[in-house]
Amino acid sequence: MNASSRGLDLDRIVAVLGEASVALEILGENPFKVRAYAGAARALDALDADLDTLIAEKRLTDIKGIGKGLAEKIVDLRRDGADPEIDLLMRRVPSGIFEMLAIPGFGPKKAKAVWEKLGVTTVGELEYACNENRLIELPGFGEKTQEKILVGIRALARYAGRRLRARAADEAARLLAFVESHPSVVRAAVAGSFRRGLETVKDIDLVASSADPTAVMAAFVKADGVEEVIGAGSTKASVRLASGLQADLRVVGDDEFPHTLHHFTGSKAHNIELRSYAKKKGFALNEYALTRGDETIRVADERELYATLGLAYIPPELREGHGEIAVAARGGRPWSDLIAPADITGIFHCHTVASDGKNTLEEMAAACRDRGWAYLGVSDHSRAASYAGGLSIDELARQGEEADRVMERFPGLTIYKGIESDILPDGSLDYPDDVLDKLDFVIASVHSGFVADEKKMTDRIVTAVKNPFTTMLGHLTGRLLLTREGYPVNVPKIIEACAEHRVAIELNANPHRLDLDWRHLRAAVDAGVVIAVNPDAHRIAGLDHVAEGVMAARKGGLAPRHVLNAWAPAAVAQWLKGKR
DNA sequence: GCCGTTTTCGGCCCGACTGTTTTCAGTCG
Numbered sequence: 179m180n181a182s183s184r185g186l187d188l189d190r191i192v193a194v195l196g197e198a199s200v201a202l203e204i205l206g207e208n209p210f211k212v213r214a215y216a217g218a219a220r221a222l223d224a225l226d227a228d229l230d231t232l233i234a235e236k237r238l239t240d241i242k243g244i245g246k247g248l249a250e251k252i253v254d255l256r257r258d259g260a261d262p263e264i265d266l267l268m269r270r271v272p273s274g275i276f277e278m279l280a281i282p283g284f285g286p287k288k289a290k291a292v293w294e295k296l297g298v299t300t301v302g303e304l305e306y307a308c309n310e311n312r313l314i315e316l317p318g319f320g321e322k323t324q325e326k327i328l329v330g331i332r333a334l335a336r337y338a339g340r341r342l343r344a345r346a347a348d349e350a351a352r353l354l355a356f357v358e359s360h361p362s363v364v365r366a367a368v369a370g371s372f373r374r375g376l377e378t379v380k381d382i383d384l385v386a387s388s389a390d391p392t393a394v395m396a397a398f399v400k401a402d403g404v405e406e407v408i409g410a411g412s413t414k415a416s417v418r419l420a421s422g423l424q425a426d427l428r429v430v431g432d433d434e435f436p437h438t439l440h441h442f443t444g445s446k447a448h449n450i451e452l453r454s455y456a457k458k459k460g461f462a463l464n465e466y467a468l469t470r471g472d473e474t475i476r477v478a479d480e481r482e483l484y485a486t487l488g489l490a491y492i493p494p495e496l497r498e499g500h501g502e503i504a505v506a507a508r509g510g511r512p513w514s515d516l517i518a519p520a521d522i523t524g525i526f527h528c529h530t531v532a533s534d535g536k537n538t539l540e541e542m543a544a545a546c547r548d549r550g551w552a553y554l555g556v557s558d559h560s561r562a563a564s565y566a567g568g569l570s571i572d573e574l575a576r577q578g579e580e581a582d583r584v585m586e587r588f589p590g591l592t593i594y595k596g597i598e599s600d601i602l603p604d605g606s607l608d609y610p611d612d613v614l615d616k617l618d619f620v621i622a623s624v625h626s627g628f629v630a631d632e633k634k635m636t637d638r639i640v641t642a643v644k645n646p647f648t649t650m651l652g653h654l655t656g657r658l659l660l661t662r663e664g665y666p667v668n669v670p671k672i673i674e675a676c677a678e679h680r681v682a683i684e685l686n687a688n689p690h691r692l693d694l695d696w697r698h699l700r701a702a703v704d705a706g707v708v709i710a711v712n713p714d715a716h717r718i719a720g721l722d723h724v725a726e727g728v729m730a731a732r733k734g735g736l737a738p739r740h741v742l743n744a745w746a747p748a749a750v751a752q753w754l755k756g757k758r
Numbered sequence: 759g760c761c762g763t764t765t766t767c768g769g770c771c772c773g774a775c776t777g778t779t780t781t782c783a784g785t786c787g
Contacts, residue, residue, distance in 0.1 A: 287784055288784075411774065
């Protein structure tokens, strides 16, 4: 059953519930009701089942954090695009208020105050009121608050948004090395969403242990690249780097380090759940220690922390509050078998100068050999992709001959001959069957003709999946992180089709894509679909994106057995043959 | 508004830092 065209998609429903939670807070409603709305938004965001199915089967309340009341509202949002009670609620708060909350240090309570006492309802009006010196009159506000808000409004414009994890990696490594180099530091680590391997990050969190936190703090706020000190206490400091990124450092005693590292690795949802769980077991957990009554329980590392609570070790990548604690508590999968970069045995999906790549096939082959890989699947663009120099039938044949010559020069390296074939608007591929039949593999991808109609796009992709020559489905949603939403598709339906027709799904490892999203990977492998971690390399350096793809695969809970290009080379060859 | 191996009421994670306050509220993670 599909929702009518007025209905909201899952992402929008998550956003509406989140805004409703903020509205409730601004209106001074019961804080636990506020939390319930926020919790429901989080739970839906983590959902990997099909929303329409859950609604049809009346199983929304099976989701932890969603009860009778919120289930009804979610049904309304999905079916009608609106819920009467939420509409009423949102009408009570001017929309500009929500934008003001992005100002650092400016939360719901302050928003309520400027709105009620000064009639300020937009960021622009707020800036004006600050310049007119009108905020300092308000109770709880003062000179410094007003100044901070002004600075914050300017920072909003300059530093808006998140950035790709891969883009923050160098800065994170540099800061970690700096902290570790301090003579009093015993242990240090990067924490936060970066450590959890999230595809985008807002800041860099660092945790260190030292007998002299004050000295570490003093050094940190003067580190290279620090442009502004946002806050600095005796154990915690926040700075703004020249790159616009924020970095936070927490320094504790070495006994406390595992707890602090765990706390600041998060996620918030994971921590909340773990603390509730600990409490039920008679423990109390905070960022410094695990206690039971008067007894403080010391642990050497995070493994011991989980073990003491009677849980399997949960790697950082899986700490998203997506049900991992329940699995660990049941004695479920221990996750010691998560895929690692060293498990990769070769790669598919690379481009060469024949279409829009920057290196020749021979150069790419040498680079794969240098990385210790056993095979390389070349897949330039197809002839419909004229914008990318797609290959004609003749050019494709010539590339096949070139591949044979290159293979002779690199003993031990297999080159699989393939193509990234455009999925045309009607779902067909853009070469005749006899051409496709000569190839070792075919990646089918949508590159043009994006439409906003979910059913049309889903049908188009499913048609391509049914094509007997399709080996893998490329970047399933077409999203570009921080740039462009993916086209609307019914992912569960496409996963089902791939399982039925034995088509692998690509996890495109380009940091801008990481598509299919890790949130869907578990459902895919549970359905029996094989995942291929593909670099989609357009130059030699692009091959190393496979590491980002492996991180995303870990977040999806994948083991080497789930990933085609982590299999032994002979098994990969066998699987490709089985497709033909 | 949600939840339940103390279950239909009475709880709901916890602490640092800031700025405004003479004891704490608000924000953030």
